[in-house]
Amino acid sequence: MNPKLKKELPLIAIVLIPFIYLAYIWNQLPEKVPMHWNIKGEIDRYGDKIELIIIPILLPLLIYIIFLVIPKIDPKNKLQNMGNKYQNIKTLLTLFMSILALFIIYSIKNRSFTNPNYILLSMGVLYTILGNYFKTIKPNYFIGIRTPWTLENDTVWQETHLLAGKIWFIGGLMVVFSSLILNGQSNLTVFIIITMVIVLIPIIYSYLKFKKIKKTAP
Template sequence: MKLQRNLWVSVVFVAVAVAAGAWLYPQLPAEVPTHWDLHNHVNGITSRFWAAAFPTLGVLAVAVLSVVLPAASPRQFAIRRFGDVWGVLMLVMQGFVLVASLGMLLAGAGYAVSMPTIVMLATGVLYLLLGNYMGKLRRNFFIGIRTPWTLASDAVWERTHRFGGRLFMLGGLVTVLIALVDPAPWLLLIVLAAMWLIAAGYSYFIHLRLEGSR
């Protein structure tokens, strides 16, 4: 039942991406800005056709990976142990790609949208949702805080992800607030780097505590 739900949500995402691409295509210039530097200066462009197709291709790519990666996962790291959470988070990723890419098209078509604000808001919501489900993830190679110490131990993985869930939700909230106040891309990089470095360091700390207790 949940698999069918996920499939239908993906279909809706793809339909929105196709419709938005078709609607905005005539309004796009021959070359569409698709990449910006840390100072919000355009440093990458794409032809109109591929820019309009990007939302659809991006959502489809994530949808395909959501099926392919569990099938390719080693048995001892089977994703089916947390299949429902995996499905939800893959839908969240599809939504993130859809929102960010549609923002890019709207900006390219001349609409008054701020790409830094859109990307940071989408990233903040992504981490809020990821943090909310983090404690339900089990050891795997594709999603979560994957360090040598979390991948080697269920105990280290579980404790790290309980802590990481709270950390990511805090980081997501901070990112949303920054997006609303001063959407500077370099601030986003600082927040993301801090979250991942703290989480990785915590996993090593827990590893030392558990190994030391033995």
């Protein structure tokens, strides 16, 4: 068997799980199924069950395809410098999206979104895991804090990702904690604020760091 194909088989299986589960429960579903819940966990839109196919397509399948395509269009093959870390990130995000798709389909089948906080809590866990990876990501055009300043200077890239790793890890823990103690709109608001902070601070830092380096350069 082709070594590359053998390496991808577990990921292909992960991608297929939501499709298989959807096929298994298909005949149990009514023609009209819940398609959206509000922040209180109440159903506020129904749709045809054929729309459910979009869920595993847009979540695990699309993410997996994107990660397959990116190395082939990487203009300078910088992703190869990441070694196994690229494969690890691809596995992590594909698995996360597959679990999320399963959770959504399961909730639709049971017409119950028992606790909307579960999705935000899972996002917090994802933030903490990605935070651990940031410090090891090498300069590239596709993954990480890709600003004009990090892409222009390797030192700016490294220091920005060291800072981002810490911020994303702490931010993820804060999201998890808030999901355990807050509900509804309060938890969503906290999640949005934390997400904006952990995204904007590394971007601003990369600009300031780049300007400082340029100013001190001979």
